[in-house]
Amino acid sequence: MNTIKTIYLILCIFAISFLSRFWMSEWKWYAQFLRLKLKSKEEPDVGFDNKRDADPNKILQEADDIYQLISSTKPLFDIPPFERSTSAHNSKYYIMNPTEVHSTGNLLYTYVETYDYQGNRKTTGGDFFRARIYDKKTLTAAVGSITDFNNGSYLVTFPLYWEGTVYISIKLQYSSEMVSLIHRLRDIDNYRMGFRGIFLSKNYKEMTKCHFNLTFTGPLCDLYYHNSGIKWMCEKPKNLSCENLSSLEYYFNEPSLSEAEKKFDDRKNVLKEIRPVGASSVIVKKQGSNINLPKCQSHPLTYTNSTGFVQNHTWISSLCQVKRFRTSERVIQCIKGKKIYLVGDSTIRQWFEYLVKIIPTLSKVNVGRNQWYSEKLAVDLTNNIYLQWRTHGLPWHPGVPLMLPDSPSAVSLINNIYGGKEFITVICLGAHFTRYPLKVYLETLIHVRNAVKRLLGRSPDTTVILKNGNTRTPYKLLLDNDWLTYELNQAFVAAFMGMNVSLVDAWDLTAAYESAELHPSEEVIKNEVDVLFSYICPNID
Template sequence: MSRALAKCFRSPSVLLVTSIILLSFTIHWILIKQPLRCSHFQIKYAKPLATLVDNEEKVTEIFNAITRTVPSVYFTNISTTTSAKNSRGIILDLKKQYCVGDSLTVQVTMFDYVGKRKTYGGDFLRARIFSPKVEAGASGRIDDLNNGLYNVHFALFWEGNVKISILLMHPSEGVAALWRARNSGYKNIIFYGQYEYRSKKVQSECGFELDSDEAKCEYGAKEDKDFFYCIKPDNVSCESLISVTSKERSHTYLNTLEKTLFLRSNIGVEIPQTTESVDVMSCNRNSEVKPKCSTGMFQPFPSGYFLNNVWYPVFCNLSTYDPQSHISNCLSGKKIYIMGDSTLLQWTHYIASIMNSLKFFDLHASGSFNTLLLLDTDKNVYIHWKKHGHPLLIAYAFTVKDYSTVNQEIDRLEGGPQTVFVFSLGHHFRPFPITLFINRLLNTRKAIERLFLRSPDTKVIIRTENTREQSVAMDRFSDFYGYIQYQLTKDIFQGLNVGIIDAWDMSIASGAFELHPSASTVKNQINMFLKYIC
């Protein structure tokens, strides 16, 4: 089997259990221009993908590929949708005893609310194994057989009693409704821009699409085809925009029947299993020798597991010592640029809390979500955090005078062996059509390619987004949206010499439902970060 084909068969298919390998296949061909020849999937394109140079064509092709993986189903009665409580999971080839290193497969059969077997797939599941006594957890890999059956594969990484959890997050009918709703428009969120011109202060409506015939101010780079607009105030220049705020509209693209699928009681429901746990023995097997963690490594799914609340990647050796005990030496002489949302702001504050020699430098900024600068003049450490470009869903005014997208910021870097650029894109994009996110990722990939041409020894680290609370409005912030974005992030940056911090995998493994991970999870993310750059 060729290396490309082997990698194709190892491609992760995690939570959106439709044919997600189809998506990876398509994106790989679009970006790398070499098809991974997986004979299971025959994709018909309007044009040969290798001829697509324009971002707009790539965005359309990727969007269409995702749409083909999402179930196209409709319902007229909730009783015909997937019921977690009526569905069943059974361990295939159940053994009396398992050893560390073994795998087990749970086959899940889906039924609707009247007990009728489902005959199609597309349900959004979340699977993990865990052992509370040893603070251990790992994600499961889910295969959708597209006939109402799912095979959920688990690797047994530790010994002891191991519990199994498989949650139905959304039925396939809900997945179809969410995908249609997300891509119906931009009306869920409204933005307001604050203009200051001489002694005049004016507020104006802003957004990615404005349903108005009034004159508009356009912000963005034409070459990126990534624009943000505001209705132009009378007698005020467009350059006078100072700050932006946002809020949710009382609006939904879901109909009344579809909304019943997203009542809190219908989200994240445990699927009953005939066997809820298994006992795992060490069996004295030799552990595999793994290479040092470095950028550019292929990451399988799951990419790691927790044991004693420590994250162990399965594709590289994190080493037995705590990387944070050497953080001062690791960061010495480095310039670290961090760009993203509040989850990377967490990183910045965490690093400051464990490296006491770092001091915040007051930039005298006004408003919220301001740029942060940390300095250690003795160790010559420079850490700079900045929010990513629109969209930012913040109720308080934030300045746009230092505005830039991730790709624009990368293009400003000189780079070098002591330069590190960390970024994350995710949560703030969820309420908007996926094409906005795809285009931003494609522009960012191009910027990284340009950076590596002028400075190949620059370190680039990507933190994926993670899961979040289930009490939020699903039509805006569902983890289904996040999972698609997570897959896109891993796929679009495939083949580049970057390091991936798989925050999504860590969230699933730990059973977390929180936008801002716990301090222990952040610590494990920082451990991976330090291993990549030192």
């Protein structure tokens, strides 16, 4: 008991120092975002400027600026022995104010100290945690935010949304050494995957290599219609023309790892609980009356640490009034007369399938050849509802040959949307980009962002909504994991920062749910769609 009191006194002495560093770090991160957005403009953003925003050098510079901002962990080319990597079992956390009376609306601070497998104190940062508070009795949970002091210690901040007993879970998802390995494989070793172009002419077939960074010096075939700014090319076949390109076939080679590095490619070391020193829960009392949140409306996008919590299977936003759309009548009341364009990966295709399921008058139109990537279309002639889903173009990994006419780029799709107050455009890019260098994703994002600027420039009443990536269990531990998705989500917000768009924060929602599925459950989809429709119809009763 005396040991715990001593620890608590030490923490109290240093609490002000840690918290001041925390707020300085948070403000510095946000201020960097502001400087980044202001750096590229000397006047208010009044929409797309063809000379300014389409300049290839400017796009590359902005991609590099965002990369430097969010990619704080530099890859180690010499990974230390596994025994010197961060160990969840040896690390520990403390509640910084365990005896304090906690109230809703306040913040709970925990301090994490990390140690390696040999019991030595870590002196560098870069570990990736999953921090969560919960109450199993009321099926309530929310996620915390991490501040890295870059010395082996971390501050985890939890918003206290509900009253009662709040339990703490802090898991080490990936050690800093594993993050460094993941980072290196993503940004440097990018020739282990790409596509093979299948060129056909009657019964004659040729196959060539296709990539965004070809070193081939011969003639090339430009896949300009299927990319969003990235120069995806195929080597031209010897005997056929580029017009004979029929489809693309994805290929992947396992990364080359040293024997020491292979020890990190082990799922038994992932998502392990860090033990508490002292209490692992607090009692929270209700403070004051309920806060009246504003209606969900588009506004200049900003970075937000926490966007809400889940309680009794329902997502409760901390930003705006999220309403429930669980019956076909209520959904139709919201989207009657609307044209909804879903542009993105299969996690947003789930929204299409869910809406077709719950709206009996919404009928599918068979317009595609492949269930995984071809266009999906549904119409409701009675209520004048148009619903379309299309892929975002390359890269796309369907598991079968990709027929190019079925996969136009996100930029070309957005360019073809006329826009207006009855038009809803939803964009989701992420899951298919985790294996590619971050700058490839950033350049794609900037081109997509510029297409959205053009759309809003010609039709300011158009509603544009973004959806970020969700948590998942990786198919390939080092290549499809949550750290990669988290960085893509950071880039997603950075690229659209300051634009008049809305965000469905699938990351916060699925992390609170502890969802481990690439394609979340229907319960999660229902909550995501509730947020979507709350932005489309903020004034619905």
